[in-house]
Amino acid sequence: KAGVTQTPRYLIKTRGQQVTLSCSPISGHRSVSWYQQTPGQGLQFLFEYFSETQRNKGNFPGRFSGRQFSNSRSEMNVSTLELGDSALYLCASSLGLAGERYTQYFGPGTRLTVL
Amino acid sequence: TQLLEQSPQFLSIQEGENLTVYCNSSSVFSSLQWYRQEPGEGPVLLVTVVTGGEVKKLKRLTFQFGDARKDSSLHITAAQPGDTGLYLCAANFGNEKLTFGTGTRLTIIP
Numbered sequence: 001k002a003g004v005t006q007t008p009r010y011l012i013k014t015r016g017q018q019v020t021l022s023c024s025p026i027s028g029h030r031s032v033s034w035y036q037q038t039p040g041q042g043l044q045f046l047f048e049y050f051s052e053t054q055r056n057k058g059n060f061p062g063r064f065s066g067r068q069f070s071n072s073r074s075e076m077n078v079s080t081l082e083l084g085d086s087a088l089y090l091c092a093s094s095l096g097l098a099g100e101r102y103t104q105y106f107g108p109g110t111r112l113t114v115l
Numbered sequence: 116t117q118l119l120e121q122s123p124q125f126l127s128i129q130e131g132e133n134l135t136v137y138c139n140s141s142s143v144f145s146s147l148q149w150y151r152q153e154p155g156e157g158p159v160l161l162v163t164v165v166t167g168g169e170v171k172k173l174k175r176l177t178f179q180f181g182d183a184r185k186d187s188s189l190h191i192t193a194a195q196p197g198d199t200g201l202y203l204c205a206a207n208f209g210n211e212k213l214t215f216g217t218g219t220r221l222t223i224i225p
Contacts, residue, residue, distance in 0.1 A: 004157070035215075043158070043203060043215040056212050090157050099211030101146055101165070106157025 002026065004093050004107035012113045018079040021110045025072050025093030029105075031055075032074040033098055034066060037088040037109070046089075049074055050097055078112075086114045119206055119216035127222040131193055136219040138187045138204035145207050147187045149178055152201040194223045 005024045013019050025032050033056075034046040045058040049068035066076040072093070078085055088111050092104035122137045138147065146165040150158035162171050164180035164187065171178045175198075177190040191198055204216040 033213075042217050043205075045212050045214070048212070058212070092157070097211060098213050099207055101163065101207065103160055103163075104213070106159070108156050 004091055004105050006089075006091050006107040006110050008110060009108065010111045010113075012115060013081050014115050015081055015083060017081050018077060019081060019112060020075055020077045021089055021091075021112075023074045023076075023091030023093075023107060025074070025091075026105055029093035029095055030072055031094045031097055031102065032068055032072065033092045033094075033104060034074070034076050035090040035092065036060075037090055038086075043090070046076065048098060055097060056099070081114045083114050085112065087112060119204055119214055121202075121204060121216040121219050123219060124217065125220050125222075127224060128194060129224050130195060133190065133192050134194055134221070135188055135190045136202055136221070138189075138206075138216050140185050140206060142208055143184045145184075145209050147180060147207075148205045148213070149187070149189055150203040150205060152203060153199075158201075158203055194221075196223045196225050199223050 007022045031050045033048040035043050037043045046060055047054055047066050048056040052068045063079045068074045088109040090106050090109045092106045094102040094104045096102040098104050120139050128134055148163045149161045152158040162178045167184045168182045169180040175192045179188045199222050202219045205213045
């Protein structure tokens with residue numbers, strides 16, 4: 001069974017631009033969660049989608065948004081990029097909601113650099 | 116805001132030695148997971164503990180969930196270079212989200 005895939009793996013943008021990251025979950029998984037990982041703040045929860053609905057949201061500004069499609073694939077968008085948005089963005093998929101103790105399987109991440 | 120503190124932040128030891136890393140919170144959590152992350156990859160789940168006082172073993176790794184459900188530890192026996200990585204604990208505080216700890220970066224020197 002194929003794992004979680006994320007595209008692109010690396011991305012360089014400049015301040016003010018916007019970016020869209022993509023995540024394809026494991027086949028059959030209906031939940032997709034997004035996390036931001038930085039050396040200073042560690043791994044922080046962005047949001048979780050289940051059956052195309054946002055079920056949980058972390059403490060990030062409205063510049064961070066996401067969506068999930070009917071095939072469970074998910075995208076996240078960051079608008080008006082800031083230098084502090086440079087991070088590894090991780091996607092994780094699971095059969096059910098992460099809060100209900102379903103195992104999350106992480107992708108390799110997208111490394112975003114904002115110049 | 117629930118916080119998970121991990122200690123130590125960095126640990127570098129010789130191959131064959133034993134080590135323990137800790138995960139602590141001021142709030143009670145309903146379950147706790149331990150992950151290992153290697154460079155260029157996402158975290159991989161090692162274990163989930165749900166019962167206070169629970170001990171789980173995974174080969175040379177022993178995981179313990181504190182009786183008060185506010186802390187957990189990971190003990191590695193006879194560390195090997197393949198154990199090198201970032202160890203993360205993640206807790207469920209009953210709010211449908213996973214909160215990750217600050218991480219322990221472990222380096223095993225051959």
